[in-house]
Amino acid sequence: MINPFEAFKEYKYRKRALPLDDIVASKAMVVNKLMEGYQHLLDEEVKELVWLARENTIMRAYALAEEWTRGIDYDVEDIEEFCFELDRIRKAPYRIAGPGGLYLSALCNNVKDEEVVLRIGDMEGRIHLLGYRLPKGKRLIVEGDLGDFAGIGLEGGELIVRGKVGNATGAGMKAGRILVEGDAGHRTGEWMMGGEIRVEGTIASIGQVGFGRIFERGRQVYPPITRPRRI
Amino acid sequence: MLSQESFLRIWSSVRRKHLFPELPLPELVEGAGKVAMEIKSKRMRMDISFCERMAGRLPEEEVVEALMDHGVAHHTCCPWDFSTYLKLYAQAKKVLRDPKMARRAVGYFTDVVADTYCVRRGDTKLPQLYRHMERGEVEETLVSLYQEIWGMDLGASGHGDVVRRLSRIPYLDRKKWEENVRRFARAIKPLLEEAEDEENPMGEHGPSDFSSEEIGQGLRMLASQGLDSFREIVQDLGEELLAAGGMGRGRGNPVDVDVLFYMKLAEGYALPVQKVPMEKSGSLYPYSHSPWEVGKPIKDLDIWTSFGKLLPGVSQIWERREGEVFGSSEGTPDCIVVIDSSGSMTDPRKRLSYAVLGAACAADAYLRNGAQVAVYNFSDALRGGMEVLPFSSERGAIYRTICRYFGGGTALDLRALESLRTDDPDIFLITDMQITNLRKVVDYLKGVRSRVTVVHIGENRHVQEFKERTEESGHISIYPVERQEDIPKIVLGKVREYLR
Numbered sequence: 001m002i003n004p005f006e007a008f009k010e011y012k013y014r015k016r017a018l019p020l021d022d023i024v025a026s027k028a029m030v031v032n033k034l035m036e037g038y039q040h041l042l043d044e045e046v047k048e049l050v051w052l053a054r055e056n057t058i059m060r061a062y063a064l065a066e067e068w069t070r071g072i073d074y075d076v077e078d079i080e081e082f083c084f085e086l087d088r089i090r091k092a093p094y095r096i097a098g099p100g101g102l103y104l105s106a107l108c109n110n111v112k113d114e115e116v117v118l119r120i121g122d123m124e125g126r127i128h129l130l131g132y133r134l135p136k137g138k139r140l141i142v143e144g145d146l147g148d149f150a151g152i153g154l155e156g157g158e159l160i161v162r163g164k165v166g167n168a169t170g171a172g173m174k175a176g177r178i179l180v181e182g183d184a185g186h187r188t189g190e191w192m193m194g195g196e197i198r199v200e201g202t203i204a205s206i207g208q209v210g211f212g213r214i215f216e217r218g219r220q221v222y223p224p225i226t227r228p229r230r231i
Numbered sequence: 232m233l234s235q236e237s238f239l240r241i242w243s244s245v246r247r248k249h250l251f252p253e254l255p256l257p258e259l260v261e262g263a264g265k266v267a268m269e270i271k272s273k274r275m276r277m278d279i280s281f282c283e284r285m286a287g288r289l290p291e292e293e294v295v296e297a298l299m300d301h302g303v304a305h306h307t308c309c310p311w312d313f314s315t316y317l318k319l320y321a322q323a324k325k326v327l328r329d330p331k332m333a334r335r336a337v338g339y340f341t342d343v344v345a346d347t348y349c350v351r352r353g354d355t356k357l358p359q360l361y362r363h364m365e366r367g368e369v370e371e372t373l374v375s376l377y378q379e380i381w382g383m384d385l386g387a388s389g390h391g392d393v394v395r396r397l398s399r400i401p402y403l404d405r406k407k408w409e410e411n412v413r414r415f416a417r418a419i420k421p422l423l424e425e426a427e428d429e430e431n432p433m434g435e436h437g438p439s440d441f442s443s444e445e446i447g448q449g450l451r452m453l454a455s456q457g458l459d460s461f462r463e464i465v466q467d468l469g470e471e472l473l474a475a476g477g478m479g480r481g482r483g484n485p486v487d488v489d490v491l492f493y494m495k496l497a498e499g500y501a502l503p504v505q506k507v508p509m510e511k512s513g514s515l516y517p518y519s520h521s522p523w524e525v526g527k528p529i530k531d532l533d534i535w536t537s538f539g540k541l542l543p544g545v546s547q548i549w550e551r552r553e554g555e556v557f558g559s560s561e562g563t564p565d566c567i568v569v570i571d572s573s574g575s576m577t578d579p580r581k582r583l584s585y586a587v588l589g590a591a592c593a594a595d596a597y598l599r600n601g602a603q604v605a606v607y608n609f610s611d612a613l614r615g616g617m618e619v620l621p622f623s624s625e626r627g628a629i630y631r632t633i634c635r636y637f638g639g640g641t642a643l644d645l646r647a648l649e650s651l652r653t654d655d656p657d658i659f660l661i662t663d664m665q666i667t668n669l670r671k672v673v674d675y676l677k678g679v680r681s682r683v684t685v686v687h688i689g690e691n692r693h694v695q696e697f698k699e700r701t702e703e704s705g706h707i708s709i710y711p712v713e714r715q716e717d718i719p720k721i722v723l724g725k726v727r728e729y730l731r
Contacts, residue, residue, distance in 0.1 A: 004538070004542075004544075004545045008250075011247075011250075014352065014353050014354075015351060015352070016350070016351055016352070016353045018347070018350065018351055018380060018381055018382060019379065019380055019381065019382040020347065020380035020381070020398070020401075020402065020403075023379070023380065023398055023399055024399060024400075024401045027399040028401075077395060077396050077399060081399075081414075084410075084414075088410075119417045119418075119420075121326070122325050122326045122413065122417070
């Protein structure tokens with residue numbers, strides 16, 4: 001009788017190590033570190049699954065986020081991957097959006113690259129508070145939609161959103177530029193202190209603006225342009 | 232030009248290298264020379280012009296071997312089967328939103344996985360092939376990626392940012408493929424938009440790569456994920472699925488996607504049918520052996536001729552044939568499927584209708600057992616709201632009639648139903664029981680000599696009335712269906728006493 005396994009007699013399985021293994025392992029390590037940092041932030045900031053977006057809580061959470069990300073050698077791709085890691089986790093407190101946005105803002109503001117591109121168009125959740133205190137010289141391009149408070153407290157950087165944004169975009173921004181290619185929600189430019197917001201779609205409503213300019217579909221809507229009265 | 236002898240020798244060594252996959256012998260065919268190979272129903276077809284053109288830079292044997300490695304790895308590693316292909320496609324489509332672009336992205340992704348798998352195993356000429364191949368924009372980027380992740384100089388450069396994003400994807404982690412293809416699609420999207428007309432030199436991949444059995448299996452898996460995703464993907468890949476024979480309807484015969492959805496979903500249930508003694512009937516008997524393949528059921532495995540092993544190509548299964556037997560053997564009678572499609576029932580084209588699914592499962596069960604099925608689809612039948620299909624074995628017509636939705640009042644025309652009955656077939660009635668002439672229907676069903684299976688959707692006072700009035704009738708079985716999970720509990724033709 002013919003042994004059907006005869007052909008396997010001399011077979012030896014060899015598995016060659018590829019540089020891919022090292023790249024994947026090192027990148028996974030960085031993302032794990034970023035997750036650990038975020039976990040610390042949540043442990044300190046989110047008590048009993050409640051987090052309120054107030055000025056002092058935002059400032060404190062951001063300072064903690066900067067502290068926990070300091071020393072981690074990450075790049076723009078790591079930030080993007082972290083966004084999707086966050087999106088994948090279904091359980092609380094990871095789904096509480098505020099700290100996540102601030103943590104991501106800290107990552108974007110302190111990354112080596114001047115330009116940060118986040119392709120998050122297929123993310124299921126929306127990131128709030130992204131672009132917080134984006135400094136001068138930094139350009140954050142988001143391919144996808146953002147939640148509320150996009151570009152809050154902007155400090156001279158440029159935030160480009162290739163999608164729509166939620167409410168209170170550019171709230172309290174001091175300088176810089178926000179460009180939204182889609183629509184913007186209510187109270188856009190709330191407590192704005194300077195800079196410029198350009199919305200290529202429609203703005204649901206404008207907030208109480210201090211200084212700065214807001215454009216809707218290329219037309220300046222704040223401060224309103226008044227024509228000299230004909231006598 | 233490579234001799235047939237050398238070609239067979241290379242194929243033999245490649246098969247051995249990949250542990251003897253169950254694949255047909257590849258072919259060398261005349262082509263335009265732009266695309267190295269294509270796969271049709273698992274058969275690799277390599278372009279002679281491409282191989283000859285490459286022969287100037289690389290021995291022809293090495294070109295052919297590399298192409299065979301590539302093709303076989305698609306079968307043994309990625310995408311492996313059509314179900315996996317559909318999963319990958321669905322994920323890529325979420326990111327790219329364009330069917331054509333999603334197909335291209337999945338094609339490139341499976342290429343990277345399959346090629347990396349070959350390189351990881353060693354002893355492949357694929358790196359040499361990529362080093363010498365003419366490259367477009369996308370291919371140049373992918374070869375740059377290969378340089379990075381394989382650690383070899385392949386003479387490619389450019390698109391550093393895309394390569395950086397691509398190189399961090401764990402391609403060989405099968406569990407993460409769905410997530411990985413999304414990352415891959417996200418990274419490669421600008422390139423795909425830029426090089427819109429660029430052909431994949433390693434061949435476009437799609438449903439035609441797979442056998443019709445695999446396509447059927449893949450569609451069953453897809454149907455289990457819901458109507459909307461099924462509709463979207465089948466509409467995207469429709470033409471090619473039809474050409475590959477996966478629609479089960481033959482070429483040039485357009486199929487209704489919603490009907491196909493219920494057809495494929497019903498195939499996944501396989502409801503049992505109780506057989507009855509017949510005057511003359513056929514039963515399945517072990518008749519001959521055939522090789523077992525991955526995907527075939529193992530219940531008919533013959534352990535004696537399979538050396539006690541479960542290996543494709545080695546193990547053997549019994550092929551069963553129907554024998555003509557006179558006397559006391561059992562058989563399956565024909566069945567009339569009576570389905571309520573009145574306004575109180577769910578429209579099967581808007582949401583998953585348990586009534587339609589139940590009826591489709593029943594029809595599938597009788598057809599699988601060699602019986603014929605008639606369909607009586609009714610709403611306000613006395614006013615013409617009904618569709619009747621006489622006994623038939625044609626699945627398409629049966630499922631189409633089952634899926635018809637009237638959405639009006641509910642009354643059964645018993646004369647029309649009676650006209651279908653010849654030789655006491657089984658009756659399968661699925662309804663929510665809110666029938667205007669329910670009493671007459673009950674009296675009629677109590678009086679027939681057939682086995683009657685009644686499935687009611689939801690509970691109401693009419694159901695109670697029906698149950699009370701048929702309690703004494705041993706030939707009527709009643710099953711409730713509240714959820715999709717209740718459908719497998721139905722046993723067709725189960726009777727407490729035979730009338731004969």
